[in-house]
Amino acid sequence: MGISIIDLAKHCNLSVSTVSRALNNQYGVSEKARQKVLKAVDELRYVPNEGAKELVRKRSNVIGLILHGDDYEVEPAFLHHLPYINQVLNEAGKDTMIQTISRVNYHSGELQQFIQKRNFEGCIIFPGFLKGHPIFDDVLKIKTPVVVLEEEIEAPHCSSINTDEILGGELATEHLILSGHKHIGFINGLGFIHISNLRFQGYKKALEKHGIPYNQEYVMESNYKGEGGAEASTELLQRNPEITAIFFANDVMAMGAISNLSKRNIAVPQDISIVGYDGHRLSQFYNPPLTTIQIQYKEIGGKAAHALLELIEGRQGKSVSIVPRLLKRESVKRIDY
Amino acid sequence: MGISIIDLAKHCNLSVSTVSRALNNQYGVSEKARQKVLKAVDELRYVPNEGAKELVRKRSNVIGLILHGDDYEVEPAFLHHLPYINQVLNEAGKDTMIQTISRVNYHSGELQQFIQKRNFEGCIIFPGFLKGHPIFDDVLKIKTPVVVLEEEIEAPHCSSINTDEILGGELATEHLILSGHKHIGFINGLGFIHISNLRFQGYKKALEKHGIPYNQEYVMESNYKGEGGAEASTELLQRNPEITAIFFANDVMAMGAISNLSKRNIAVPQDISIVGYDGHRLSQFYNPPLTTIQIQYKEIGGKAAHALLELIEGRQGKSVSIVPRLLKRESVKRIDY
DNA sequence: GTGAAAGCGCTAACAA
DNA sequence: TTGTTAGCGCTTTCAC
Numbered sequence: 209m210g211i212s213i214i215d216l217a218k219h220c221n222l223s224v225s226t227v228s229r230a231l232n233n234q235y236g237v238s239e240k241a242r243q244k245v246l247k248a249v250d251e252l253r254y255v256p257n258e259g260a261k262e263l264v265r266k267r268s269n270v271i272g273l274i275l276h277g278d279d280y281e282v283e284p285a286f287l288h289h290l291p292y293i294n295q296v297l298n299e300a301g302k303d304t305m306i307q308t309i310s311r312v313n314y315h316s317g318e319l320q321q322f323i324q325k326r327n328f329e330g331c332i333i334f335p336g337f338l339k340g341h342p343i344f345d346d347v348l349k350i351k352t353p354v355v356v357l358e359e360e361i362e363a364p365h366c367s368s369i370n371t372d373e374i375l376g377g378e379l380a381t382e383h384l385i386l387s388g389h390k391h392i393g394f395i396n397g398l399g400f401i402h403i404s405n406l407r408f409q410g411y412k413k414a415l416e417k418h419g420i421p422y423n424q425e426y427v428m429e430s431n432y433k434g435e436g437g438a439e440a441s442t443e444l445l446q447r448n449p450e451i452t453a454i455f456f457a458n459d460v461m462a463m464g465a466i467s468n469l470s471k472r473n474i475a476v477p478q479d480i481s482i483v484g485y486d487g488h489r490l491s492q493f494y495n496p497p498l499t500t501i502q503i504q505y506k507e508i509g510g511k512a513a514h515a516l517l518e519l520i521e522g523r524q525g526k527s528v529s530i531v532p533r534l535l536k537r538e539s540v541k542r543i544d545y
Numbered sequence: 546m547g548i549s550i551i552d553l554a555k556h557c558n559l560s561v562s563t564v565s566r567a568l569n570n571q572y573g574v575s576e577k578a579r580q581k582v583l584k585a586v587d588e589l590r591y592v593p594n595e596g597a598k599e600l601v602r603k604r605s606n607v608i609g610l611i612l613h614g615d616d617y618e619v620e621p622a623f624l625h626h627l628p629y630i631n632q633v634l635n636e637a638g639k640d641t642m643i644q645t646i647s648r649v650n651y652h653s654g655e656l657q658q659f660i661q662k663r664n665f666e667g668c669i670i671f672p673g674f675l676k677g678h679p680i681f682d683d684v685l686k687i688k689t690p691v692v693v694l695e696e697e698i699e700a701p702h703c704s705s706i707n708t709d710e711i712l713g714g715e716l717a718t719e720h721l722i723l724s725g726h727k728h729i730g731f732i733n734g735l736g737f738i739h740i741s742n743l744r745f746q747g748y749k750k751a752l753e754k755h756g757i758p759y760n761q762e763y764v765m766e767s768n769y770k771g772e773g774g775a776e777a778s779t780e781l782l783q784r785n786p787e788i789t790a791i792f793f794a795n796d797v798m799a800m801g802a803i804s805n806l807s808k809r810n811i812a813v814p815q816d817i818s819i820v821g822y823d824g825h826r827l828s829q830f831y832n833p834p835l836t837t838i839q840i841q842y843k844e845i846g847g848k849a850a851h852a853l854l855e856l857i858e859g860r861q862g863k864s865v866s867i868v869p870r871l872l873k874r875e876s877v878k879r880i881d882y
Numbered sequence: 883g884t885g886a887a888a889g890c891g892c893t894a895a896c897a898a
Numbered sequence: 899t900t901g902t903t904a905g906c907g908c909t910t911t912c913a914c
Contacts, residue, residue, distance in 0.1 A: 209603055210661050212907055223885040228909060236883055253654070255661035259596045259605070260907035263890045266546055268596070273643075277635070280628050280843075283826050287624045291617050298614070298645045303663065305642050306610075308628075308635045317590070324547050324592035326640065434830035463830040470832045488827070489620050493771035493800040495807045495832045506617075549891055560901040565893060573899060597891035600906045885914080890907105898901075 209257070216254050220244045231256065258303075262327060270303050271516065272322060272331035274343075277308030282433060283460075286334035289357060292509025293332060300517055302329070311337060319346040328352060330516045335359070339402045353519030355512050358403065360527065367515040367525045369508050373403050376501040376532040377410020378417075380455045380483045383499065383534055385418045388543040389453040389481060392420075395440045395465070397432040397457040404429075407457045407485060426451065430461055437461025438468035445480070452543060453481035459488040459500055466494070466539070477541035487535055497537035504530050548589050556589060557581045568593065595640075599664060607640050608853065609659060609668035611680075614645030619770060620797075623671035626694060629846025630669060637854055639666070648674060656683040665689060667853045672696070676739045690856030692849050695740065697864065704852040704862040706845050710740050713838040713869040714747020715754075717792045717820045720836065720871055722755045725880040726790040726818060729757075732777045732802070734769040734794040741766075744794045744822060763788065767798055774798025775805035782817070789817060789880060796821035796828050796837055803831070803876070814878035824872055834874035841867050 213231070217224045222241055230237045230245035248254065262268045273293070275286050294304050307322045323331065330353035337343055339359060347354050348363055356368045384392050394411045397404045408427070415422050428444050430436035437456055445451055456462035462484035466476045476482050476496060484491060487502030511528050519525060550568070554561045559578055567574045567582040585591065599605045610630070612623050631641050644659045660668065667690035674680055676696065684691050685700055693705045721729050731748045734741045745764070752759050765781050767773035774793055782788055793799035799821035803813045813819050813833060821828060824839030848865050856862060 209664065209906085213909095214907075224908080225886080225910075226884055229884090232909085238883060241883080253657070255658050257600075257664065257907055258662050259599050259664060260890090261909075262596050263594075263600060263892090263907080264909045266890075270642075275628070275631075277628075277632050284628055287628070290627075291612070291614075291621055291624070294612075294643050295614050295645055298643075303642055303644075305607075305640055306631050306635075307640075308632055320590070321592050325595050327546065327594065327596060434827075437830075460827065460830060463827060463832070467830050467832045467834055476832075490771075490797065490800060490825070490827050493774075493797060493804050495800070495804040495813075497804055546890085550893095551891075561891095562893080562902080563900055566900090569893085575899060578899080594891055597906090598893075600891080600908090601893045603906075883914105886912090888909105888911085890909090892906090893904105895904085896902085898899105 211252050211254055213254075213256070216245065216248055216252060219248045219252060268327040268329055269301065270305055270326055270328055271297055272326065272328040273304050273306050274319070274322075274331055274333045275306060275308050276311045276334070276336035278311045285336055285358075288503075288505040289334065289509045289512065292506045293513045296510055296513035297516075300513070302517075307331075309343065311341065314342050316342050316346060319343055320350055323350065323352050330354065330520050332512055332516060333357065333359070338400065353516060355516045355519070357508065357512055362525070362527070364524050365519060367519060367527065369512045369515060369528045369530065371503050371508065371530045371532050373406035373532075374410040374413065376485060376503075377407035377455070378414045379410070379532065379534040380485060380501050381411045381414035382418070383536065384453045384455060384481060384483060384540065385414060385420065387453075387481065387540050390420060391426070391448070391451045391453070393426045393428070393441075393444045393448065393451045393454040395437060395444065395454060395456045395461060396427065396429045397461070399429050404457055411455060432458050432461060434460050434464025434467070437464035441465035442468065451480070453483070453540070455483045455485075457485055459484035459486040459491050459498060462498060462500070462539075463494060466498075477539050481540040483540060487533075491535070492537065494539075496539050499537045499539045500535050502533045502535050504532065546594070548591055550591075550593070553582065553585055553589060553591050556585045605664040605666055606638065607642055607663055607665055608634055609663065609665040610641050610643050611656070611659075611668055611670045612643060612645050613648045613671070613673035615648045622673055622695070625840075625842040626671065626846045626849065629843050630850045633847055633850035634853075637850070639854075646680065648678065651679050653679050653683060656680055657687055660687065660689050667691065667857050669849055669853060670694065670696070675737065690853060692853045692856070694845065694849055699862070699864070701861050702856060704856060704864065706849045706852060706865045706867065708840050708845065708867045708869050710743035710869075711747040711750065713822060713840075714744035714792075715751045716747070716869065716871040717822060717838050718748045718751035719755070720873065721790045721792060721818060721820060721877065722751060722757065724790075724818065724877050727757060728763070728785070728788045728790070730763045730765070730778075730781050730785065730788045730791040732774060732781065732791060732793045732798060733764065733766045734798070736766050741794055748792060769795050769798060771797050771801025771804070774801035778802035779805065790819070790877070791817065792820045792822075794822050796823040796825040796835060799835060799837070799876075800831060803835075814876050818877040820877060824870075828872070829874065831876075833876050836874045836877045837872050839870045839872050841869065
């Protein structure tokens with residue numbers, strides 16, 4: 209293990225405490241001593257051991273990033289936020305540690321263990337844990353600051369950052385309505401996932417706002433996967449040939465559906481209009497470029513990181529709502545009636 | 546800070562060292578004492594402080610994951626490997642810490658600093674740093690085990706995991722040739738990125754193997770982005786209308802191109818055949834499903850993690866080559882001539 | 883302005 | 899089998 213503060217002190221003919229003070233920019237160090245220390249740091253390539261600091265200071269400067277670790281066949285949602293969050297935290301001088309937690313085999317208390325083990329100053333729980341997952345009970349039991357992404361939580365030591373999913377569903381559906389569509393299908397993701405319900409609510413809200421009767425026949429539940437989108441849309445259109453547009457609860461299902469429709473010579477947007485949800489990086493290069501709802505990953509990441517920093521400073525938790533944007537592209541056709 | 550080993554010892558009427566031994570499953574502890582300790586751990590919810598262990602053991606159990614941190618407009622390549630690597634490492638009992646390092650403003654010695662600061666047992670350098678980046682010089686200067694992804698490096702304390710990119714380029718091009726294409730364009734990514742050259746070599750190798758003369762006019766360099774792929778393919782086809790197939794050095798450019806061609810009523814694969822590279826998760830749901838070269842992210846991640854674990858155990862570094870696979874889908878048309 | 887010394891939580895000699 | 903103690907690298911009283 210490299211050289212320690214003791215080596216540094218010897219090299220400078222100073223006491224350890226003086227060196228420590230110089231290193232931490234504290235008062236009560238002569239300019240001469242300070243310079244001597246700084247010079248020695250350079251010469252000896254001294255790097256302070258954060259672990260040792262942590263032990264005495266009782267704060268670690270480490271943030272735990274809690275990801276689910278079950279299967280990555282489906283693109284894990286956390287990947288979109290991760291780099292942005294990490295970058296902001298790093299810039300604020302925090303180090304980040306990834307903790308993979310099982311969605312299925314979680315045992316109560318696991319979160320606390322991870323926090324204590326590495327003495328996390330706070331943590332961020334990434335999307336992927338279902339509402340009602342025991343990890344959220346554990347979050348309420350502790351006092352360590354926690355920021356939860358894409359999930360509501362209320363406690364003084366917690367903040368949550370949520371996209372306004374209802375608005376997202378509404379924007380998507382309304383865009384279809386304003387483009388002249390009357391018979392609009394909705395293919396939702398898994399019903400037990402919270403955001404599915406919100407996006408669904410948005411769909412209904414838009415219909416109502418524009419005086420279009422809600423038809424249960426036009427709604428199907430799928431699985432957020434490409435194949436699922438393809439199957440569901442096939443069935444939906446077969447049963448309801450009058451449908452001219454479909455809103456999918458995520459981009460992947462929308463893509464799966466378009467790809468599949470195309471094989472059967474049903475063209476988008478000529479024969480049917482499609483709106484996705486997520487604003488996936490590749491959606492703009494889809495064929496046709498996909499109209500979708502943009503989730504603001506960078507904004508969410510930044511706000512999440514700052515919210516955590518605030519909690520660590522001692523401020524009260526809050527709930528932040530992020531406004532999604534409609535990205536108008538080419539998968540929707542304007543129709544006259 | 547929770548309860549310490551001293552509290553535990555008092556609670557058990559045992560000495561700290563006995564408790565420590567019991568906790569670490571060491572010999573020389575009576576069954577009775579061990580049980581007493583284990584029970585107390587449960588009751589008091591004792592969680593050992595890893596930082597303190599680290600200090601005395603001089604090994605941290607922490608792996609540094611080195612990511613670049615400059616811009617994430619383009620999907621960062623590291624995201625694909627990250628969850629797999631992290632999962633294997635976590636399962637092996639290692640914790641992982643993310644360190645974001647600038648590609649542009651790197652100053653020599655930065656890597657060592659990060660390693661010493663948190664006492665990393667080893668680190669993994671993710672793709673994104675160019676060949677010749679000063680971080681690789683630093684890697685050679687240290688003795689801490691390092692695994693480098695998608696970059697060659699040779700030293701006893703280093704291992705590197707590389708996709709056989711030449712083979713990838715060859716497979717892609719050969720598939721086109723075997724489908725009857727003679728005039729095959731290649732749209733490469735940025736020339737100063739190492740993998741670009743390798744994929745290009747693979748392209749030439751396949752041509753040569755099948756006796757098709759290499760035509761420099763058929764090759765263009767773009768930027769790995771969707772718009773770039775669109776522009777380059779437009780120009781390429783304009784200048785060389787006899788081209789019937791294009792191999793793109795990544796999926797995103799291929800998608801950008803297809804989307805753009807489609808607007809101009811050039812259909813894939815009817816009018817032109819396309820092969821991408823990467824095996825992006827969404828490529829199978831593209832319209833049409835994209836024929837591409839699958840990079841084995843999971844395999845690479847797993848091998849990288851294990852390679853690092855081996856280095857930490859004291860074994861010599863090695864270089865692992867991963868074989869990419871051709872995913873035959875529907876963006877290539879078989880033509881007769 | 884500086885130094886001596888205690889102590890953070892833990893492991894690992896060494897003694898008993 | 900158990901206990902005592904030194905010490906990992908650092909910060910922080912408390913004297914001087």
